[in-house]
Amino acid sequence: MRLTAGIHIADTARVVTRSEAYDPPEYVSWQADASVLREWDQTLDASRSRRRIVDCLTPREHLDLFAGLLRFRFMDTFLKRWVKQGVISKAWLGTGEEAVTVGSVHALRRGRSGDVVGPMIRNAGAYREMGMPMAAVFRSYLGTGDQLCKGRDLHIGDLEYGLVPPISMVAALVPVFAGVALAFKQRHEERVALTWVGDGSTRTGDFHEGMSLAASLALPLVVVVQNNQVALGTRVEVHTRAPLDKLHVAYGVKGYTCDGNHVLDTYAATAQAATDCRKGRGPVLVTATTFRMGGHATHDEAEARDMLPAALFQYWGRRDPVGTYEAWLERSDLRLEEGAGAWVQERDALPQERRERNRFLLAEVARAAQEEVERAASEALESRGTAMPDGSDVDQGVYARACD
Ligand SMILES: Cc1ncc(C[n+]2csc(CCOP(=O)(O)OP(=O)(O)O)c2C)c(N)n1
Ligand SMILES: [Mg+2]
Structure with a gap:
């Protein structure tokens, strides 16, 4: 199965093309917007310390972030396709918000005994x-028996990669991660615990207790x-009167x-926060x-299109984190x-002109990312045919078990 969205190097406007079936309109x-690109540079120049962090990124690290x-x-495109095909009933996507996750994760120490998210x-x-193979992620969505949860749960995680699975009750991970961070501190390990919460989730008791x-x-x-800016169907200005960027003041933290x-910017901000934590100045x-x-x-x-103003979609649509x-x-x-060594073997074949060369390299990275996701999805679908749990061990490996 090939993604409809794909790579189109001849297009002078973009390396990664889009598809009507799966992308937001x-x-x-x-198209890249000159004023948005200016905004990007202004954001980088607004903080000298963040600019320094970004200037330290190597070409390889930039390409990794892009990948x-x-x-x-x-991955989201595939999940959406599976929903349309009836392979799964529903999927929760991060379309348009990818930079929050990718920037944050790349700013951490990943790998064995590294940070935990x-x-x-x-x-x-x-x-x-964080290092989990994409096929394992897809297998979890499909509930196959040949992955860590053995088809029991869609909440994906694997401590091997520093990944704690989500908890359905939003913000419940904040106190859990306070616990993870407490363990790091007690063991004198220079590790950071990081979790994300939505705007709506900041309104919960768990968020408050965990932060406190x-x-x-x-x-x-x-x-x-x-x-x-939205929680289910409730806009941020309806569900809270608190300025979300000032919440730290209430807890006396950075x-x-x-x-x-x-x-x-998300990379640099998280790098700053992680450094603060390693120096004992957390939480952040x-x-x-x-x-x-x-x-x-x-x-x-x-419903989201009906409920939220079209201008919001237009404004943020021009700021697509991938395209920009x-x-x-x-x-x-x-x-x-x-x-580009991981993506391009024949350095001699690269175009001479800088911008053309950059486009070529970005297209190679995109091609590899697409192939990886397609391969992973095929592997997971194969497991669906061969490795579904049969129910005989349904009472094994769960948290609690009925008495005999
Ligand atoms: C404690 C709790 N209350 C209600 C829900 C139902 N619920 C699931 S997602 C969600 C909205 C979360 O909004 P937000 O925190 O802004 O995250 P987003 O979905 O926008 O990423 C709600 C209310 C829940 N899962 N847990
Ligand atoms: Mg939200």
Whole structure:
């Protein structure tokens, strides 16, 4: 099965093309907007310390960030396709919000004994970026028996990769992650615990209790408030009167704000927060402003369009985190070819002209991301044919078990 959205190198406007069937309408004929690109640079220049963090990114790290955004976007496209085909009944997507997750995760120490993250429904891109194979993520969606939860639960996680599964009750991960951070502190480990909460989820008791505890004990906890301006069908200005970017004041902790559609800004803000935590200055709240370009899940996209002003979709549609980063990289003076070893074998064959060369390299990265996602989806579908749980061990490996 091939994605309809794909790579189209001949197109002078974009490396990654869009599809009417799966992309929000604002993305379908997306073009880079000069004023948005200027805004990107202004955001980078607004803070010297963040600019320094971004300037330290290597060409390889830039391409990795770009690949991460694409993997997340392509994964969502597949999930949406599976919903349309009746393979799964529903999917929760992160379309338009990818930079919040990808920027944050890439700013952490990943790998064995590294930092630990707790993704929520908009952060499914974190699984692959933390190292979990994409096929394992898809298998969890399909409930196959050949993955960690053995088909019992859609809440995906694997401590092997520093991934704690989400908890359905929103914001419940905040106190859980205060606990993770407490363990790091007690063991004198220089590790950071990070979780995300939506704007609506900041209104819960769990958020408050978790933040209060983490603040009192000065724990190495980063909570990224992902303000996509809506909770289910309730707009942010209806569900809260609190300024979300000032919440940290209430807890007496550090707070940063960032542009949630600007992957370099989310990266730099999280890097700052993680450094604070490693120096014992945690916890930190990072507020990322973004916008949900679809519904709460695949079932209510039309309702979201009815409920939210079209101008919001247009405004945020022009700030597509994938397209904007692609355009920014394409125009940049970075020597991307120096970081392209994982994607391009024949360095001699690269176009000479810088912008053309950048486009070529970005297209190769996009091609690899697309192939990885397609391969993973095929593998997971294969498991669906061969490895579904048969129910005989349904009472095994669960938290509680009835007495004999
Ligand atoms: C404690 C709790 N209350 C209600 C719900 C039902 N619910 C699921 S998602 C959601 C909205 C969450 O909105 P937000 O935190 O802004 O996250 P977003 O979906 O926008 O990413 C609600 C109310 C829940 N899962 N848990
Ligand atoms: Mg929200």
